[in-house]
Amino acid sequence: MKHSDRWNAGLALAAAAIISACAPAVMVNQQSEEQAIRAVNNESMAAFAARDADRVAAIYAPDGVLMTPNSPLVSGQSAVRASHAEFFKMPGLSVNWTPTRIDVTSPTTATEIGTYRTGFDTPSGRVNDNGNYTTSWRKINGQWKVASDAVVSAVPMAMPMPMPMDHAMAMPMDAPTMEMHASNGLTWRPFQPAGFPAGAKIALMHGDRAKAGDYALRVTFPDGYEFPVHWHTSGEHVTVLSGTFLIAMGGSGDRSAVQAHGPGSFLYMPARTAHYGGARGETTVQLHGNGPFKLTLGTP
Numbered sequence: 001m002k003h004s005d006r007w008n009a010g011l012a013l014a015a016a017a018i019i020s021a022c023a024p025a026v027m028v029n030q031q032s033e034e035q036a037i038r039a040v041n042n043e044s045m046a047a048f049a050a051r052d053a054d055r056v057a058a059i060y061a062p063d064g065v066l067m068t069p070n071s072p073l074v075s076g077q078s079a080v081r082a083s084h085a086e087f088f089k090m091p092g093l094s095v096n097w098t099p100t101r102i103d104v105t106s107p108t109t110a111t112e113i114g115t116y117r118t119g120f121d122t123p124s125g126r127v128n129d130n131g132n133y134t135t136s137w138r139k140i141n142g143q144w145k146v147a148s149d150a151v152v153s154a155v156p157m158a159m160p161m162p163m164p165m166d167h168a169m170a171m172p173m174d175a176p177t178m179e180m181h182a183s184n185g186l187t188w189r190p191f192q193p194a195g196f197p198a199g200a201k202i203a204l205m206h207g208d209r210a211k212a213g214d215y216a217l218r219v220t221f222p223d224g225y226e227f228p229v230h231w232h233t234s235g236e237h238v239t240v241l242s243g244t245f246l247i248a249m250g251g252s253g254d255r256s257a258v259q260a261h262g263p264g265s266f267l268y269m270p271a272r273t274a275h276y277g278g279a280r281g282e283t284t285v286q287l288h289g290n291g292p293f294k295l296t297l298g299t300p
Contacts, residue, residue, distance in 0.1 A: 007233065033104040033144075037112065037137055040144050041099060048095050051088040055083035061138055061145040069131075069153040092121035110137040110144070116151065116276055129155050179206055195228055195297045205286070209293035216288040221245075222280035229253050229276040233294045236269040237285060243283025249275050251299035274299040 017116060047055035057077045060066070066074040066083060072085045081176050087093070097116035104110040112135040119128040131154035138147040191202035199222045207215035218241070221227075229251045238245070246258040247267060250273040261267060269275055287293075 004202055024059055024189075028104050028107055030104050033110065034102045036047035037102055037104075037110060038099065039146050045096070051093075053081045053088060060149075061140060061147050063144050065148040067148070067150045069129075069151060071275075090120035092119070092126070094119050108138075108139040111135070112137065116141075122282045129153055131155065132175055143246055146289040181205055186218065188220065193230075193295050195230075197225065197227070197286040199225055206288075207291060209291050212292050213291055213295060214288065214290045216286065216287045217293075218284055220282065220284045223279065223281050225283075226255070226278035227276060228297060228299050229274050229299065231274045231288075231300050232269065232296075233292075234271050234290050238269070239286045240265040240267075241284045241286055245277065245278035245283050245285050246280060247275060249273065253275075272300040 004036060011287050025168075030241070050189050057080045060077050060080050062077055063075065064077065064080060066080050068074075074080055095116070095118045097114055099114040100196045101114070102110060102112045107253065111298040114133055114135075115130070116133055117128070117130045120128055121127075131152050133149065135149050137144050138243060139145070185202040186205075188201040188203045191200040192198050194268070201220045203218045203220075205216040207213050209215045209217060221243070240263055242259050242263055245261045245265070245267075247261065248254070248257040250257075253276055255278075260280065293296075
């Protein structure tokens with residue numbers, strides 16, 4: 001009886017193997033499916049050109065994954081949409097890619113490899129990147145969708161430059177002693193740079209504004225004081241202590257553009273950025289930054 005069972009089981013396995021071998025293989029039309037994927041690629045390129053994050057996200061599978069250099073993994077259509085919406089905000093953005101190979105590996109899966117180029121503008125100049133990418137495709141309800149997109153930059157990562165020894169030696173050291181000044185013990189001197197009206201006063205709180213190193217100083221303006229368009233070689237940190245400090249950015253000198261800032265307000269003027277303003281009521285501000293403190297009339 002046991003031998004009969006084994007014989008029957010063997011016949012069943014052999015029959016299953018014969019049926020499987022005789023079953024027709026599922027054929028894939030490589031050319032037509034590749035054309036279909038290229039058509040989706042063209043739609044994606046059009047969506048990029050239109051800066052349309054919704055259209056881009058629709059090309060991904062619901063659980064699609066996006067991996068780009070120096071960025072966290074993005075998973076799901078909503079996250080892909082948000083990622084591209086931020087990406088499209090970059091000024092002067094340009095993106096293009098070229099598929100170099102598409103392999104349809106089954107009726108519902110395919111892989112694509114290619115090259116890309118992208119660029120965008122920054123305050124420091126244009127940033128360009130290029131490299132390679134790999135895309136995994138999945139056919140869902142008869143439509144090809146991106147299952148995963150992996151971008152690999154070919155641009156070498158910038159390495160920090162070693163600081164020259166002479167520059168390291170020239171870096172200012174922090175003051176080794178504590179420094180305190182009572183508000184009623186400050187020494188005020190007239191402050192009238194070339195092109196500025198008379199009436200302002202200055203008191204040095206810390207450091208030497210004419211030399212390299214950190215400094216802190218206070219400036220008092222009389223009511224109605226107006227200072228002209230000017231700029232500094234280093235950033236300027238301003239805290240309003242009393243009165244109303246008036247400031248506007250740019251080189252127009254349009255007094256209607258100034259904004260009022262009361263006590264406790266903080267302002268930062270970047271280096272080489274023109275600004276102008278004045279005071280409403282007697283006004284005192286405190287400035288600090290890294291010297292030397294230089295003031296130049298006009299715009300950079």
